[in-house]
Amino acid sequence: MNTKKRRRLYFAAALVVAGGVLAVAIVYQLGNNVLYFYSPSDVVQKHVEPGVAFRIGGLVEKASVRHGASADVHFVVTDGARSVPVEFAGVLPALFREGQGVVATGALNPTGTFQATEVLAKHDEKYMPPELVAALKRQGRWKEGE
Amino acid sequence: MLGELGQLALCFALGLSLVMAVSGLLGARADAPNSILARSIASASTMGMMVFVVLAFGVLLAGFVTSDFSIAVVANNSHTLKPMIYKITGVWGNHEGSMLLWVLVLSLYAGAVAAMGRGGARLTSAALGVQGLLAVAFILFILFTSNPFLRLDPAPFEGAGLNPLLQDPGLAVHPPMLYAGYVGLSASFSYAAAALIVGEAGWARAARPFMLIAWIALTCGIALGSWWAYYELGWGGFWFWDPVENASLMPWLIATALLHSALATEKSGAFRTWTLLLAIGGFSLSLIGTFLVRSGVLSSVHAFASDPTRGFFIMVLIFCAIGGALGLFAWRAPTLQGGATFDTVSRESVLLLNNVFLVGACAAVFVGTLYPLGLDALTGQKISVGPPYYALTFAPIFFALLLLVPFGPQLGWRRGDVKAAFRALVPALGLGGIAALVVLAMVSPRTLTGVMAFAVAGWLIGASILDFFKRKGARASAFAAALAHAGLGVTLMGVAGTTMWRSEALDVVGPGETMTVGPYTLRFDGVAQVRGPNFQATQAQLALMDGGRVVTVLRPEKRVYPAEGQEVADTAIRTTVLRDLYLALGDDRGNGRWTVRAYVSPLAPFIWLGALVMAAGGLLSLWGRLRLKFTAPSPATQPAE
Numbered sequence: 001m002n003t004k005k006r007r008r009l010y011f012a013a014a015l016v017v018a019g020g021v022l023a024v025a026i027v028y029q030l031g032n033n034v035l036y037f038y039s040p041s042d043v044v045q046k047h048v049e050p051g052v053a054f055r056i057g058g059l060v061e062k063a064s065v066r067h068g069a070s071a072d073v074h075f076v077v078t079d080g081a082r083s084v085p086v087e088f089a090g091v092l093p094a095l096f097r098e099g100q101g102v103v104a105t106g107a108l109n110p111t112g113t114f115q116a117t118e119v120l121a122k123h124d125e126k127y128m129p130p131e132l133v134a135a136l137k138r139q140g141r142w143k144e145g146e
Numbered sequence: 147m148l149g150e151l152g153q154l155a156l157c158f159a160l161g162l163s164l165v166m167a168v169s170g171l172l173g174a175r176a177d178a179p180n181s182i183l184a185r186s187i188a189s190a191s192t193m194g195m196m197v198f199v200v201l202a203f204g205v206l207l208a209g210f211v212t213s214d215f216s217i218a219v220v221a222n223n224s225h226t227l228k229p230m231i232y233k234i235t236g237v238w239g240n241h242e243g244s245m246l247l248w249v250l251v252l253s254l255y256a257g258a259v260a261a262m263g264r265g266g267a268r269l270t271s272a273a274l275g276v277q278g279l280l281a282v283a284f285i286l287f288i289l290f291t292s293n294p295f296l297r298l299d300p301a302p303f304e305g306a307g308l309n310p311l312l313q314d315p316g317l318a319v320h321p322p323m324l325y326a327g328y329v330g331l332s333a334s335f336s337y338a339a340a341a342l343i344v345g346e347a348g349w350a351r352a353a354r355p356f357m358l359i360a361w362i363a364l365t366c367g368i369a370l371g372s373w374w375a376y377y378e379l380g381w382g383g384f385w386f387w388d389p390v391e392n393a394s395l396m397p398w399l400i401a402t403a404l405l406h407s408a409l410a411t412e413k414s415g416a417f418r419t420w421t422l423l424l425a426i427g428g429f430s431l432s433l434i435g436t437f438l439v440r441s442g443v444l445s446s447v448h449a450f451a452s453d454p455t456r457g458f459f460i461m462v463l464i465f466c467a468i469g470g471a472l473g474l475f476a477w478r479a480p481t482l483q484g485g486a487t488f489d490t491v492s493r494e495s496v497l498l499l500n501n502v503f504l505v506g507a508c509a510a511v512f513v514g515t516l517y518p519l520g521l522d523a524l525t526g527q528k529i530s531v532g533p534p535y536y537a538l539t540f541a542p543i544f545f546a547l548l549l550l551v552p553f554g555p556q557l558g559w560r561r562g563d564v565k566a567a568f569r570a571l572v573p574a575l576g577l578g579g580i581a582a583l584v585v586l587a588m589v590s591p592r593t594l595t596g597v598m599a600f601a602v603a604g605w606l607i608g609a610s611i612l613d614f615f616k617r618k619g620a621r622a623s624a625f626a627a628a629l630a631h632a633g634l635g636v637t638l639m640g641v642a643g644t645t646m647w648r649s650e651a652l653d654v655v656g657p658g659e660t661m662t663v664g665p666y667t668l669r670f671d672g673v674a675q676v677r678g679p680n681f682q683a684t685q686a687q688l689a690l691m692d693g694g695r696v697v698t699v700l701r702p703e704k705r706v707y708p709a710e711g712q713e714v715a716d717t718a719i720r721t722t723v724l725r726d727l728y729l730a731l732g733d734d735r736g737n738g739r740w741t742v743r744a745y746v747s748p749l750a751p752f753i754w755l756g757a758l759v760m761a762a763g764g765l766l767s768l769w770g771r772l773r774l775k776f777t778a779p780s781p782a783t784q785p786a787e
Contacts, residue, residue: 007490014501022506026513033535034518037528055530062781071652071732071741090652091732091743094704094713103555105532134528 011031021083035105040082050108056084057103057132066097077114079135088116095121101132108117149217152205156285159198159253163281165191166256166279170275174268174343174371182378185271189260194272195255195281203237203250206294210237214302219243219294225307225709227680235318235513236308240457241440243292244321248436249284251322251329255356256281259333265352270381272340273333280332283463291456307709310681316374324367324394328432330360331397334404338422339471343479348407350421355771357405357425360763364398366548369757382745384644384753387536392515393435396508400428403504406497406554414559415486416494420501426471431508432463438515459574489561496554503547510539538656548602548638551631552609555772570616574608588648589748606635623770630763637756643725643749656739664729664746667691673731681705683716686731686740688726690720702731702742726750 006018036054038046048054056077064076075098086104096102096119106116166188173185182661204221205371210233215221223240224233238244245774255275286320288294307695313315341349371394376384385391410525488494514531521527552574556567582597589596610632617624651663655670662668671687683703690697700718707714720727725748732741 002487011490014554015498019506022509022543026510029538029671030513030517030531030537034529035532035536038532061267067733071654073733091715091730091741094715099378 011043024034037103037135038078039137040077040084041079042135043084043114044082048108050112051142053105053107055103055105056114057101057135058083059136060096060098060100060102061067062098077104080139084114084118085112086114088119090116090119092119093121097121101136103132148205148209148214149295150279151292152202152209155198155205156289159202159249160194160282160285160499162198163278163285166195166278167275167282167511168278170271170273170278171343173271174340176268177243179540182267185267188271188274189263191227192256192260192278195278196253199253200251201737202405203246206243206246207234207237210234213380214301215303216297216299217294218296218298221298221302222291223307223308224305225680225707228308229480231315231318232308232601235321238321238700239312239772241309241444242288244293244325245288245296245440246285247325249281249320249702250287250617251325252277252281252284252332255330255333256449259336259356261357264355265337265346267312268344268442269337269340269349269352270583273336275343277332280336282322282468283466285309287456287459287463291459296625298337304709307680307707310705310707310710310712310714311378313707314378314678316370316378320370320374323370327360327362327367327401328394328397328435330356330363331401331425331432333357334360334425336606338425339474341422342474345478345481345738347415347418348769353425354408354412355768356675357401358764358768358771361398361401361405362761362768364394364759365559365761366762367555368394368398368763369754373754376750377717377719378398378714380566380717381741382648382650382728382730383749384750386643387514387531387533389518390439392511393438393656396486396511396515397428397431397435399504399508399511400424400431403501403508404428404626406500406504408495408496413492414488416488417498417501418482419475422475422479422482424477424501429469430464430468430778431512433460433467436536437461437464437521446544479700482676486560488559491557491564493557493559495562496550496557499550500547500554500781503543504551507543507547507716510536510543513557545598545602548606549664551606551634555609555613555627555631556670559602561733571609572611574605574612578602578605580604584682587638591647593646596642596646599638599646601639603635606638610635613622621770623767623773626763626767628763629766630760633756633761633763634758635756636752636759640749640752640754643752644747649746649747651744652741653744654735654739654741656737660735661744663727663744664725666744666746668729668742669696670740670742671699673740680709681707686730686742688718688742689728690727700727700729702729704731707774711727721751723751724749 004080034042038048038054038056040056040058043056050117058077058079061076061078068074072087073092074085074087076083076085088104100121103120104116106114109115114124159436169184171189173179173181173247209217209220210224210231213220213224213226213233218276219240219242222656224236228236238247256274259270259273292604306337309786335351337349337353337356341347359466371391372384375386376382389571405419405425407421408419410416415569421750433536437457440456440460498781514535518529521529552571553567554571557564557732578601582601585597610628613628649664651659651661655661657670657672660669662665669691670761671682673688676683676685683705685701686702688700689702698720702718703716705714705716726745728745730743732743734740
């Protein structure tokens with residue numbers, strides 16, 4: 001094998017190795033970095049551990065929104081069957097309303113309160129996130145055209 | 147009346163695109179009186195199709211401008227009190243209208259392909275045939291599942307209005323720009339398919355202007371979308387790895403790879419089949435993006451309405467387009483002459499690595515975007531993939547790519563001298579080092595990633611300056627790559643600045659109270675009620691203080707749109723050269739106290755400035771290409787490259 005061919009071979013081998021490393025990295029990171037979507041019932045039934053990040057979706061329970069001394073907000077997310085208290089230090093989205101749908105990202109703290117890092121409400125009046133619709137349907141809380 | 151006219155125009159366009167498809171493909175055969183006739187028919191029907199689609203779009207536009215609520219789409223998405231600009235942009239602020247815009251852009255590209263006739267008669271004819279097939283499919287999609295001309299009888303007196311988030315100047319231009327990019331890749335796709343049909347290798351040169359236009363438009367469209375998300379959503383971020391954002395990023399990554407690979411194909415004959423595959427892949431990702439965005443499988447502001455038949459139709463369409471193109475590729479690609487040889491150290495090698503990294507980055511985004519959908523379809527498990535995944539996969543791959551960029555222009559085609567390239571790049575290395583030292587001296591915390599990002603940005607910009615001086619006196623288009631690569635460096639600085647060193651404050655303030663964020667002190671001066679054309683706003687006043695002096699007053703708002711019954715926050719941003727001060731008004735906490743969120747984002751404007759510089763590089767190259775057309779012999783008469 002002459003030098004030119006050998007260099008070519010190394011080059012091709014390097015490409016294959018790079019591709020392999022890339023594929024492994026993608027799969028590995030994917031396994032570590034997905035966020036599951038749970039309804040309040042899922043949270044209770046699946047015994048989600050404190051500190052594990054996930055997304056919670058449901059309706060904001062009526063008359064549950066309470067502002068703390070600083071910029072923190074407390075409310076309760078419910079799917080009709082179960083409910084989970086949520087604490088959030090931030091600005092709620094403009095379409096956040098009691099009795100309406102909400103999706104929050106965060107993790108449970110040891111006392112069972114969901115510490116949200118991000119709260120999303122609907123983008124407009126007509127639209128609900130599909131995961132939320134599915135979660136509410138499972139509890140029989142979803143009416144078409146709602 | 148107007149509605150029927152639009153519908154009729156669309157039906158004519160459908161008929162003509164059928165003619166276009168058949169005659170275009172017939173005209174792809176070798177020269178004979180029949181095929182020459184077919185070519186003129188293909189060309190004429192393309193122009194006719196374009197005229198009718200423009201007419202249909204014009205009709206819908208007229209419906210929105212005159213608030214003709216007998217057309218259902220207008221009644222559902224417009225309102226008489228809306229400012230004129232948002233009546234116009236309302237045309238594509240809904241599913242039906244945006245699909246019509248899609249077909250409009252497709253027809254304009256087809257018209258340009260026919261008018262310019264680049265790459266010879268056979269290639270053009272075949273390309274028109276493929277564009278015709280795409281037009282048939284998408285016009286059928288519109289007529290059967292998303293007809294924008296459906297009537298409402300009786301017509302309502304007032305419309306339902308447009309989502310206020312979409313009533314914004316940045317978003318007025320974002321969709322047409324993005325579509326010009328998405329659908330622009332259809333021209334490269336058609337040329338690639340045509341090259342496979344005809345067996346012609348010179349297609350890359352013919353399709354180059356279309357690749358460039360598509361890439362420029364995608365770059366601007368993505369930048370506009372990200373800028374909109376930054377100032378409109380009130381979260382201070384510029385990129386959220388939202389599936390819809392990813393849907394536009396993937397075609398951009400592949401289009402970038404295509405631009406580089408096609409250059410090698412054109413200049414040295416390397417990567418012939420690979421370039422074809424990229425052209426097919428780029429448009430396929432555009433189609434997948436359209437599916438993701440338009441079928442309602444994703445939760446986002448882009449999901450106007452979910453209708454399973456639409457998703458199914460687009461899925462079948464994607465399957466046929468991608469499957470057909472790949473089938474054609476498998477069947478015909480082996481008949482094209484093999485690629486040229488090049489040395490391990492050469493510009494081709496660097497371009498190959500460029501392609502490996504770009505496709506790898508795209509693969510990472512693809513998996514992160516589609517894995518949750520696949521898992522949901524298979525197991526019903528709802529998950530989402532967040533920014534940490536992309537930070538650990540996409541970011542390092544792209545970082546490696548950026549390290550490599552300066553070598554490309556320094557190495558010669560076929561055979562390069564790596565030592566000479568290194569020597570030539572020493573000043574760029576120096577600039578990178580200086581950038582790193584400056585950052586180390588100026589910022590805290592001193593994060594390694596941040597310092598590395600600035601070193602790489604200096605390296606990129608330094609190399610571009612060197613490249614610029616090396617080519618001094620050459621045609622303007624010779625500086626295109628230097629400009630585009632420098633733009634990458636500028637964007638990188640903006641991204642690193644905002645993600646590494648952003649300060650944030652969230653306070654509840656009453657009148658006369660102050661809050662601090664980063665180096666700034668703000669005094670809250672209460673709120674006032676302000677009326678807009680179709681909204682009512684609560685406007686806060688915050689004075690930016692310097693000692694006892696008021697430097698400027700910022701006014702973030704919360705707007706209520708009565709017609710739509712919605713509330714939207716409107717941020718206030720003060721841009722200075724080196725940082726953005728960003729304010730969003732939160733909730734009313736009673737007794738005149740309000741929640742205010744403030745960010746200081748160092749170098750934030752650089753993110754979009756860099757994208758503009760990149761696009762300018764693309765424009766320079768495009769300008770050179772179009773000028774060349776009139777001075778060089780036509781590609782058809784040139785010897786095979």
